[in-house]
Amino acid sequence: MNCQPWLKALVYNCTNINHSCSLCSALAEQRYPLCIACEQALPWLDEYCLRCALPLPMAGLICAQCSRRPPAYDQVVAPWHYGFPLDTLISRFKHNNQWPLGRLMAELLGLNLHHRYQEGMPRPDLLLPVPLARRRLRERGFNQAAMLGRWLSKALLIKCEERLLLRTRETPAQQHLDARARRHNLRRAFALADQASLKGRHVAVIDDVLTTGTTAQAIAQLLRQAGARRIDVYCLARTAKPGQA
Numbered sequence: 001m002n003c004q005p006w007l008k009a010l011v012y013n014c015t016n017i018n019h020s021c022s023l024c025s026a027l028a029e030q031r032y033p034l035c036i037a038c039e040q041a042l043p044w045l046d047e048y049c050l051r052c053a054l055p056l057p058m059a060g061l062i063c064a065q066c067s068r069r070p071p072a073y074d075q076v077v078a079p080w081h082y083g084f085p086l087d088t089l090i091s092r093f094k095h096n097n098q099w100p101l102g103r104l105m106a107e108l109l110g111l112n113l114h115h116r117y118q119e120g121m122p123r124p125d126l127l128l129p130v131p132l133a134r135r136r137l138r139e140r141g142f143n144q145a146a147m148l149g150r151w152l153s154k155a156l157l158i159k160c161e162e163r164l165l166l167r168t169r170e171t172p173a174q175q176h177l178d179a180r181a182r183r184h185n186l187r188r189a190f191a192l193a194d195q196a197s198l199k200g201r202h203v204a205v206i207d208d209v210l211t212t213g214t215t216a217q218a219i220a221q222l223l224r225q226a227g228a229r230r231i232d233v234y235c236l237a238r239t240a241k242p243g244q245a
C-alpha cells in the first residue's frame, strides 16, 4: 500500500475522528466530539478532598467534614467542578434530552476512571446508578444516572445493575433543602432488591452531580449494612460548599 498524503487523509477521515466539537463546532480531531481547546476549558477538578471530592485549595487533603465524621462511602470520583460550561451541559442532557452530551461526558468520565485504575485505584465489581423517584422518572422519561451507568459499563467493561438499588418513597426535590432537611428527606428512601448479593462486593454508585453528598451517604449506609466491602461514588461534577465559588 502506498503512503500518499491524500490516502493518509482519507484513512484519517474514515477512522471516526472527524467529529465536530459538541461545544464550538470546530473539527474535534479526537476520538470523541470535543476539540482540545474546549476540553482544556472545562472546569477540571484538580484539588479536592480525597474522600468526598470537595474542591479544596490544595491537593492531597481530607476536608474538615470528612475528618470529623468520615462518610460511609470510601471515595468520590468527579472529574469536574459543577461550573460553566459543565453545569449547562448537564442541564441540557437532563432537561432537554440532549443525550449525545451525556454520552460525551460519560466517555470522558470513563477515560478519567481508566487512568485512575492504571494508577492503582481499585476497579469495582458493580456499577449501581442512583434510582430516580417514580414521579420524576415519569416526568423526565429517563434516569440520567442509569444512562451514565450504561455508557460507563460499556466503556469500562464493568457490570451495571439497575434493579438492585430501589427508590422506596417519593421524596420532594432536594435542591432547596439544607443538609439536615436532606438527610431527613432521604431516610428510608432507598432499599435493596437483594441484600445478599452485596456481601463482600466493591460497588460504585453512579450519579450525575454530587452536591452535599447526602444521597450518596444514605445509599452507602444501606450498602454497608448489606456487607459491601468498598463503596465508591462516580459522578460527573462536584459542587463547592454553598456560598463558595
Ligand SMILES: [Zn+2]
Pocket: 021, 022, 023, 024, 025, 026, 034, 035, 036, 037, 038, 039
Ligand atoms: Zn470546541
Ligand SMILES: [Zn+2]
Pocket: 049, 050, 051, 052, 053, 054, 062, 063, 064, 065, 066, 067
Ligand atoms: Zn471531604
